[in-house]
Amino acid sequence: MIYREAGEYKTSYDADSRTFPIKFDRMGYYTAMAVAFLVVPFIINDYWASAVAVPFLIYVIAALGLNILTGFAGQVSLGTGGFMAVGAYACYKLMTGFPEVSIFFHVLIAGGVTAIVGVLFGLPSLRIKGFYLAVATLAAQFFLVWLFNKVPWFYNHSASGQINAPERTVFGIAVTGPNTDAWAKYLFCLIFVVVLAWIARNLTRGSVGRKWMAIRDMDIAAEIIGVNPLMAKLTAFAVSSFFVGVAGALFFSVYLGAVEVGEAFGIQKSFLVLFMIIIGGLGSIFGAFAGAAFMVLLPVLLKNILVGGLGWPTDLAAHLEFMIVGGLIVAFLIVEPHGLAQLWRLAKEKLRLWPFPH
Amino acid sequence: MWTFGQQVVNGLVVGMGYSIFAMGLTLIFGMMRVINMAHGEFFMMGAMLIFTMTAVLHVPFFLALIFAAAIVALFSVIFDRIAVQPLLNTQPLNVMISSMAISVIMVNLATIVWNTDTRIIPTPFSGQYTFAGVTISQTALVLSLIGIVALVALWFFIEKTATGRIMRAVAQDETGAALIGINVRAIYSITIAVSGALAAIAGGIIGPIWSAFPTMGENILLKGFAVIIVAGMGSARGAVLVGLGLGVSEALFGQYVSTAYTSAFAFSLLVLMCLIRPQGIFKNA
Numbered sequence: 107m108i109y110r111e112a113g114e115y116k117t118s119y120d121a122d123s124r125t126f127p128i129k130f131d132r133m134g135y136y137t138a139m140a141v142a143f144l145v146v147p148f149i150i151n152d153y154w155a156s157a158v159a160v161p162f163l164i165y166v167i168a169a170l171g172l173n174i175l176t177g178f179a180g181q182v183s184l185g186t187g188g189f190m191a192v193g194a195y196a197c198y199k200l201m202t203g204f205p206e207v208s209i210f211f212h213v214l215i216a217g218g219v220t221a222i223v224g225v226l227f228g229l230p231s232l233r234i235k236g237f238y239l240a241v242a243t244l245a246a247q248f249f250l251v252w253l254f255n256k257v258p259w260f261y262n263h264s265a266s267g268q269i270n271a272p273e274r275t276v277f278g279i280a281v282t283g284p285n286t287d288a289w290a291k292y293l294f295c296l297i298f299v300v301v302l303a304w305i306a307r308n309l310t311r312g313s314v315g316r317k318w319m320a321i322r323d324m325d326i327a328a329e330i331i332g333v334n335p336l337m338a339k340l341t342a343f344a345v346s347s348f349f350v351g352v353a354g355a356l357f358f359s360v361y362l363g364a365v366e367v368g369e370a371f372g373i374q375k376s377f378l379v380l381f382m383i384i385i386g387g388l389g390s391i392f393g394a395f396a397g398a399a400f401m402v403l404l405p406v407l408l409k410n411i412l413v414g415g416l417g418w419p420t421d422l423a424a425h426l427e428f429m430i431v432g433g434l435i436v437a438f439l440i441v442e443p444h445g446l447a448q449l450w451r452l453a454k455e456k457l458r459l460w461p462f463p464h
Numbered sequence: 465m466w467t468f469g470q471q472v473v474n475g476l477v478v479g480m481g482y483s484i485f486a487m488g489l490t491l492i493f494g495m496m497r498v499i500n501m502a503h504g505e506f507f508m509m510g511a512m513l514i515f516t517m518t519a520v521l522h523v524p525f526f527l528a529l530i531f532a533a534a535i536v537a538l539f540s541v542i543f544d545r546i547a548v549q550p551l552l553n554t555q556p557l558n559v560m561i562s563s564m565a566i567s568v569i570m571v572n573l574a575t576i577v578w579n580t581d582t583r584i585i586p587t588p589f590s591g592q593y594t595f596a597g598v599t600i601s602q603t604a605l606v607l608s609l610i611g612i613v614a615l616v617a618l619w620f621f622i623e624k625t626a627t628g629r630i631m632r633a634v635a636q637d638e639t640g641a642a643l644i645g646i647n648v649r650a651i652y653s654i655t656i657a658v659s660g661a662l663a664a665i666a667g668g669i670i671g672p673i674w675s676a677f678p679t680m681g682e683n684i685l686l687k688g689f690a691v692i693i694v695a696g697m698g699s700a701r702g703a704v705l706v707g708l709g710l711g712v713s714e715a716l717f718g719q720y721v722s723t724a725y726t727s728a729f730a731f732s733l734l735v736l737m738c739l740i741r742p743q744g745i746f747k748n749a
Binding site for chain 2: 182230233234236237238240241242244245246248249252256373374377380381384422425426428429431432433435436439440443
């Protein structure tokens with residue numbers, strides 16, 4: 107009753123092939139956009155921005171990127187943390203090297219640099235797949251973190267080995283550095299999320315996305331029907347790394363401000379983003395949002411219960427959070443391997459008939 | 465020439481640890497086609513348990529090693545029943561991801577129990593021997609002997625005992641083995657227990673040489689993967705040789721090229737091997 111496809115009258119191909127063909131979905135989408143742009147910036151405060159909104163938005167971008175590679179093109183990557191580090195360090199070098207250029211372009215170029223690095227590490231994917239590729243990307247992860255630790259040029263020879271984001275502005279409003287307003291950080295990230303999600307959604311609907319999915323489902327068959335595996339895999343690596351690089355650049359410049367590479371972009375980060383797309387749902391744009399929201403909100407919730415409610419020490423609670431997340435991953439894999447996106451699909455199925463299930 | 469021999473000897477001891485660690489990985493892969501990302505954490509758990517038993521409870525070193533191996537073996541059976549068996553017949557990737565989740569759980573559990581300090585595992589052996597200018601400490605000698613004993617015991621278990629024969633049957637053909645009345649699930653649990661015990665023994669060999677801390681499993685996991693990929697997945701003899709070779713070549717690389725770049729050595733080897741000969745040296749597939 108509430109959610110139905112019936113009664114939608116379409117008179118053109120455009121109307122038939124739009125992203126949200128069902129009116130209910132479309133209304134939900136417009137409402138979400140209106141709330142995100144017109145309501146949240148005015149009520150957001152520092153706590154909500156730094157604990158929930160900004161990390162959520164940044165992880166959405168990273169999860170979209172990894173989902174393109176793993177969920178749509180079927181290439182497993184354990185190197186997400188390393189590629190985020192490439193984005194972060196590229197952004198840092200650009201910010202300090204060309205202070206007069208807008209940070210907006212720095213983030214985009216950082217994404218581009220990561221895309222090139224991603225393609226480089228994606229080249230082995232033409233020869234190896236499955237487990238071997240996973241291990242090769244794991245090696246990339248360790249290699250990149252090691253590289254940013256060892257070569258002083260990347261952190262401008264600073265004594266601590268850390269990188270710190272200087273203050274940069276967009277239209278005269280600070281978006282990085284210590285004096286940034288919560289709403290500015292939020293809006294800056296939100297714009298990236300909306301544009302990149304729109305690109306991801308349309309890429310995966312179009313011919314490029316279909317090629318990726320053909321490669322994922324059966325690479326030999328895909329090659330026989332005329333999909334070029336070289337192009338399909340390398341575009342997947344490039345687009346995915348671009349997303350991940352933008353996420354890394356934002357994570358460093360807008361969210362953290364100061365980064366120690368092993369801590370911020372270690373193997374744990376790769377696992378975290380992979381867990382997001384597993385919990386959210388592989389091969390689903392909605393899943394990237396759901397998974398990121400889940401993995402950002404769950405620790406906040408647990409922290410409030412354990413530290414605020416039960417009075418446990420913060421570090422103990424933090425370790426317990428990771429253990430609970432790990433347990434949930436195993437549970438999800440066994441009970442619902444298609445993640446939250448599948449639960450949402452089932453819910454829609456139920457809503458279609460509700461309240462008359464027969 | 466003496467430094468050369470010295471580095472070879474040092475490398476062989478560490479390489480023995482790599483070999484035994486990689487044996488556990490390759491055993492699980494050969495039997496079940498499962499990639500265990502939590503293997504490094506079993507290694508860590510073994511080292512930390514040995515530390516607690518020797519330094520805090522004052523248990524003799526050998527006894528501590530045996531206890532640690534038994535506890536980790538038990539733990540890996542629980543791991544098998546919770547996170548591996550229910551996912552065996554789904555996509556192969558799922559087991560890998562669930563073992564990653566277990567590895568996250570174990571690292572954090574270890575941090576809660578032992579906190580993040582670096583611990584030095586005490587050994588009861590002191591003194592050193594010198595042959596032809598090459599010095600070997602008694603600790604290193606005993607640790608290598610432990611490794612050799614473990615490898616011989618493993619070979620004996622797999623090649624000469626009834627259980628080992630059943631394991632080889634399951635590795636060859638799982639369905640056929642089930643058909644003639646072999647309890648495949650139980651054999652899988654035994655395999656994982658043996659592999660966990662091997663990881664703990666590797667922890668006992670490498671732990672006293674380096675030191676023990678909760679995230680020590682990350683680095684060796686990659687080296688373990690490097691060993692089994694270079695050797696060829698599922699090749700046991702290859703894993704031993706390549707493990708020793710990696711230990712020695714890392715030590716020589718550190719001596720003659722650069723200590724700062726030693727850790728990059730295993731990565732480069734791994735990536736090169738993936739590109740040139742993904743099936744490994746010891747496999748003709």
